[in-house]
Each structure stands twice: as C-alpha cells, then as structure tokens.
Amino acid sequence: MKTNKFIQYLMLWMSLTVLFFHGCKNDDDTQPIPAAPTDLEAVTFTATSADLKWRDNSSNETGFRLERKDADSLNFKLIKDLPTQSTTFSDAQLNPGITYQYRIMAYNAVGESGYSNTLKITTLSVAPNKPLELKLKVISSSQIDLSWIDDAHNENGFKLERGVGSNPFEALVDLPKDSTAYQDKGLSPNTLYHYRILAYNNVGNSEYSNIASDTTINVDLKAPTDLTADSISANQINLTWQDNNDHETGFILERASNKSIVFLKIADLIENSTTYKDSEISPDTYYRYRIKTYNTSQESGYSETLIVKTDDVAPIAPTNLVATPSTIHVKLRWEDNSDNELGFIIERATGRDGEFIKLAAVNSNITSYLDDNLSIETEYIYRIHAYNTAGKSGFSDKIPATTFTFLFATSNASFSGRFSHTAAAFDDKLWVIGGIDAVSRKNDVWHSSDGETWVQATSSSAFSARFGHTTVVFDGKLWVIGGDIGTFPYKNDVWYSTDGVTWTEATSSAAFSGRRFHTTVVFHSKLWVIGGTVGTSANENDVWYSTDGVKWIEATTSTSFSARFRHATAVFNDKLWVIGGDDGARKNDVWYSADGVAWTEATASAPFSKRVHHTTPIFGSKLWVIGGLDGSYKNDVWFLP
Numbered sequence: 001m002k003t004n005k006f007i008q009y010l011m012l013w014m015s016l017t018v019l020f021f022h023g024c025k026n027d028d029d030t031q032p033i034p035a036a037p038t039d040l041e042a043v044t045f046t047a048t049s050a051d052l053k054w055r056d057n058s059s060n061e062t063g064f065r066l067e068r069k070d071a072d073s074l075n076f077k078l079i080k081d082l083p084t085q086s087t088t089f090s091d092a093q094l095n096p097g098i099t100y101q102y103r104i105m106a107y108n109a110v111g112e113s114g115y116s117n118t119l120k121i122t123t124l125s126v127a128p129n130k131p132l133e134l135k136l137k138v139i140s141s142s143q144i145d146l147s148w149i150d151d152a153h154n155e156n157g158f159k160l161e162r163g164v165g166s167n168p169f170e171a172l173v174d175l176p177k178d179s180t181a182y183q184d185k186g187l188s189p190n191t192l193y194h195y196r197i198l199a200y201n202n203v204g205n206s207e208y209s210n211i212a213s214d215t216t217i218n219v220d221l222k223a224p225t226d227l228t229a230d231s232i233s234a235n236q237i238n239l240t241w242q243d244n245n246d247h248e249t250g251f252i253l254e255r256a257s258n259k260s261i262v263f264l265k266i267a268d269l270i271e272n273s274t275t276y277k278d279s280e281i282s283p284d285t286y287y288r289y290r291i292k293t294y295n296t297s298q299e300s301g302y303s304e305t306l307i308v309k310t311d312d313v314a315p316i317a318p319t320n321l322v323a324t325p326s327t328i329h330v331k332l333r334w335e336d337n338s339d340n341e342l343g344f345i346i347e348r349a350t351g352r353d354g355e356f357i358k359l360a361a362v363n364s365n366i367t368s369y370l371d372d373n374l375s376i377e378t379e380y381i382y383r384i385h386a387y388n389t390a391g392k393s394g395f396s397d398k399i400p401a402t403t404f405t406f407l408f409a410t411s412n413a414s415f416s417g418r419f420s421h422t423a424a425a426f427d428d429k430l431w432v433i434g435g436i437d438a439v440s441r442k443n444d445v446w447h448s449s450d451g452e453t454w455v456q457a458t459s460s461s462a463f464s465a466r467f468g469h470t471t472v473v474f475d476g477k478l479w480v481i482g483g484d485i486g487t488f489p490y491k492n493d494v495w496y497s498t499d500g501v502t503w504t505e506a507t508s509s510a511a512f513s514g515r516r517f518h519t520t521v522v523f524h525s526k527l528w529v530i531g532g533t534v535g536t537s538a539n540e541n542d543v544w545y546s547t548d549g550v551k552w553i554e555a556t557t558s559t560s561f562s563a564r565f566r567h568a569t570a571v572f573n574d575k576l577w578v579i580g581g582d583d584g585a586r587k588n589d590v591w592y593s594a595d596g597v598a599w600t601e602a603t604a605s606a607p608f609s610k611r612v613h614h615t616t617p618i619f620g621s622k623l624w625v626i627g628g629l630d631g632s633y634k635n636d637v638w639f640l641p
Helices: 002-023
Strands: 038-045 051-053 064-068 077-083 088-091 099-106 121-124 132-140 143-149 157-164 170-176 182-184 192-200 212-215 225-233 238-242 250-257 264-270 275-278 286-294 306-309 319-325 329-335 343-352 359-361 368-371 377-387 399-402 422-426 429-437 441-448 454-458 469-474 477-483 491-497 504-507 518-524 526-535 537-546 553-556 568-571 574-584 586-593 598-604 624-631 633-640
Touching: 038 099, 038 121, 051 099, 051 568, 064 624, 077 088, 132 192, 132 212, 143 192, 170 182, 170 477, 192 264, 225 286, 225 306, 238 286, 250 319, 264 275, 319 377, 319 399, 359 368, 429 469, 429 477, 469 526, 477 526, 518 568, 526 574, 574 624
Parallel strands: none
Antiparallel strands: 038 051, 051 088, 064 077, 064 099, 099 121, 132 143, 143 182, 157 170, 157 192, 192 212, 225 238, 238 275, 250 264, 250 286, 286 306, 319 329, 329 368, 343 359, 343 377, 377 399, 422 429, 429 441, 441 454, 469 477, 477 491, 491 504, 518 526, 526 537, 537 553, 568 574, 574 586, 586 598, 624 633
C-alpha cells in the first residue's frame, strides 16, 4: 500500500517538473519578426534637407534602419539606426538638385522585416556658391595666370570677366564646371588688368568673386649670351658673358659637376654683372655652367650651357709603406693619400747600396703588391710614388726587407743517421721512410709531430728495403716510388699505404725508366717524378706526372737546371722546389718553378752544407731539409720559414 502511494507521488512530482520547465521557455523562441514599415513619404523637402515619415506596422520591433542612395551610388547605405516606435526622421545632409532614394526596415532579436516602399525625391536647386580667393600671377609682358577656389558643387560653369585700365568689366571667357585656373595670353605690355569670376547653373548666377588686379611686365628679359670660361688653375675658372638687358635686377649663376646632373645656384650677382671667378671647384673635373637674369616681375631664359674642365694636380705621396718578407717574396702595403692618381710606381733596390729600378706599376686605389720570385736571405729596399697626367708625387719612405733563410731544429734525431731516405707530412706528422745507414738498406718507418722527437712506426714495411726511392702524400695515401733495392735495373714500381704500415702495389712498372735518387711531389693535383739516375753516370732532368699513380705522362725531357740525382724536391708557396743533389758534384743550390717546365735559381749556395740524399718535407708552413750526406751521414734538420 505504501509502495503504491510512493509511486503516485513520484509521478506527480515528475509531471509538475515538466510543466515548470515548459513554462520557463524563452519568449524569444516564439516572438515573430516585426512587420515591415509602409507608406514611406517625404512630408517636406528643400535644397538641402527632407522630412520623412512612415507607418509603424509592428509592436515588437527593437528599432528601424533607414537607408539612402543618390544618383551616383549603386547601393543603398545605412544613414540612421532609429529607436522603436519611430515614425519620422529629418535628413539634413543633402545637396541641391540631387535625386535621392530612401527605404526603411524594422528589426528585433529574431530578425529583420522586409523593406518599406522605396521613396524617390529630388532636392530643390539653388544658385551655386561664388568662387573664392581669385589670384593673379604675372608671367610675362603678354600673359597673366589666374587661379581660384571652386566652392560650389552644382555649377554648370564659370563666367570670367576682365577690365583693362579704368574701362568697365567685359565678358572674357566661359569655362566648364570644376575649373580652377586660366591662362590669359596675348596681353599688352605694362598694362593694368582687373579680373572677376562667377559660377552659374540653371537657377542663376552666383555672386562675383573678389576682384584681382595686376600689371603686365613692361618688356620681357632677354637671356644672357656668349657665356665663356677660362680655366685658370686646378681650383679656379673665370666666367664671362654678354648682358642683353638694361632693366634687370641681377643674375643667377648655376653650376653642375660631372658627378651630378642637377644644377645648383652658386652665385646671385648684381645688375650689369658680366664676370665671375669660381674658386670652389676641384681639380681634373668637368663642370657645366648656365646663367639667367631677373627683375622684380620675371626671369629670363637660361644662356647656353657651357662645359669646362679644370686642370689636374700631381697626387700626394703614399705613406706608411710596410714590407713583410718571406722566403722568396715580400708583401708590400701602403696608404693611398690621393683621390686623383692614375696609379703607383714601385721601385726596388737590391741591398742598401743598390740602384733603384722600376719593379711594377699598379692601378689607382691599389694599396698592396706581392714581389715574388726573389732570392732567399737577401736584403731588398723599396719605395713607391703615385702619378697622374699632371706629374708624379714624391716618394714614400725607403723600406728594407730581408728574405728568410733556413733555421736549425735538432742535431740528433732518434732514427739512425742515414741518407737517400724519404720524408713526408701525413696525418699531422712528419714521416721518414727507408734509406741506407752505415749498416744496410732500410724499409723502416718513423714519424714525429714536431720535427725533434721521433717514434718508430714499423721496422719493416711490405715493400723491399731500398734507398734512392721517393715518398709523397697523394689522394689520402702515402706513396713510395722506385729506388735501389741492390739489383740493376733500378725500380720503377709504385706503392701506397693509408696508415704507413700496410702497403699496396699500384704498379710494378711505371712508364718512366727505373731509377733511383729521383724526386716525387704532388703539384696541381698530380704526382710528379723529377730527375734521378737510371744507370752508372746516367742522370736525368726529365719530368713526369700522373693523376692516379698508374698511368704516367712525360711533361718535359729536360729542365733548365742540370741533370742530377740525389736531390730533393718539394712544393712550397705554390711552386716546385729542387734543392741540392749531385750533377757530378754535390750541390746546395735551390731552384723553383711554377709549372714544372720553367725554373728559377733562388740561391746558388744555401747555408747548409752541400749534400745529397737529404729530404725536404713541408710541415707547419715551413720548408724543411732533413739529414743527407755531405761526406758524412747527417741527421741535422733545417727549415725555411
């Protein structure tokens, strides 16, 4: 029984809840869109306003939106958002004689009504406003230019009137609407003219503008003629001209340089002037001149344009000459103190008592020069001057520079004293390979990171023990080429290694003849083999090259230095160097070449002893000479900075 009553109470509570929430539903969900206004009409309208009214057909609008367009508009634009229950509006932002259209709608939160009927009205026309601020500008003896402000928007045109002297105004010209200027030509000289102007339309004429008066020029000014110039110096030009008037107030002189296309006034001269000295100018520069005259009412035209060039002056001497020597070249730098030089002449003397001779000529604005192909351990003296068509400057200070020579590193390296070994720079180390000491031929390998402390990498490499061979680094590998293994003919085999321990034979017989005491270097991405001996008393100065170590091409059969063996060759400062050797006698001469064919002697006698079987690696930006044989086995180390 109690259960049935509980169920009845629960159902009653649910029914009341549904009724409550249904009753609370937002009224906006059922509110209708307002009805469109009707009977839009103009109660009255004038030239600049219209009073509108309409019927409000709804009671639930939030407001009204009134829209308008004129004859020049394609679309209606909102001009006013009006409150609820509005039925009138006064539009006071209209122009005379213009057709306007209106329409209106009602709106609320639900939406917008349709538009009312479209109302079309045309405002009343009125005469235009008068023109303002009529002004005159006398142009010449026969022309006055007029200007004014058009303060109307409804004119059909303008009527311009003119009076001469004390005579009454007469019609001069009818001008189209929107005109604001007129040129009155064909006037009489020295004559007083008066002007006034009005605007007009179909309704009538505006009032007249102010009256503007002015007098034409008595006689037009004539331009000066016969403008001539005399270039007195690098900094002065004298000008003269013909004055063709007797009533000017003065002259305006203008100038432009070859660095500018714009004429600028440089002088304002008094009446009757016929000369001028222009001293604000630069040497070796083209200038253009022109001149005109003026008085209180006008300016003449310009004279013909005159072009004249100033003289040049000799340049200022360069200063702060600095000479930085190296092995076979000296780098020169200096300060350029002129802006008018054509170039610089560099002179050099050998030794402090030597005679200066012309070394080189460089272009203007250059401030450095590399003097190359010099002898080592030699003093040179330099000086420099600037020049142009006017002459030359004084010389700079004399600056000495002495090229470098070899320096001492160590007298006792860790490996045994030897000759006819090879050395190379590989993997940031100096390497010494093979050779012959007082006991036997060698195929051991040593390396050093500083040229003083040496470590043995291996006591026996894969190729046979030999001397008179060559070693280079090429294509990321160490290469061993040819040499003497104790039998004849000598070797022309080619070996390479990537670690200095494991070796691979590239070819057992290269195109060049078997030889020993030759040299091999890498130059311009090629392996080069130079000279050597191919038999008893048979020396070579031929040159061979290869791009892969297998195929070899003969570059030349005979270089300019003597045929030799037991020499050393290196690449340093982008040149091939051949140092010492034996051409029948031991040598300590030094030669270099930029192409492997043409050779220059740097020195006939280097500071180290005449020797053979030495090596010349490049390490730490230095050219090294290591060991060799000068009658005794050498383990000294020299270098060229």
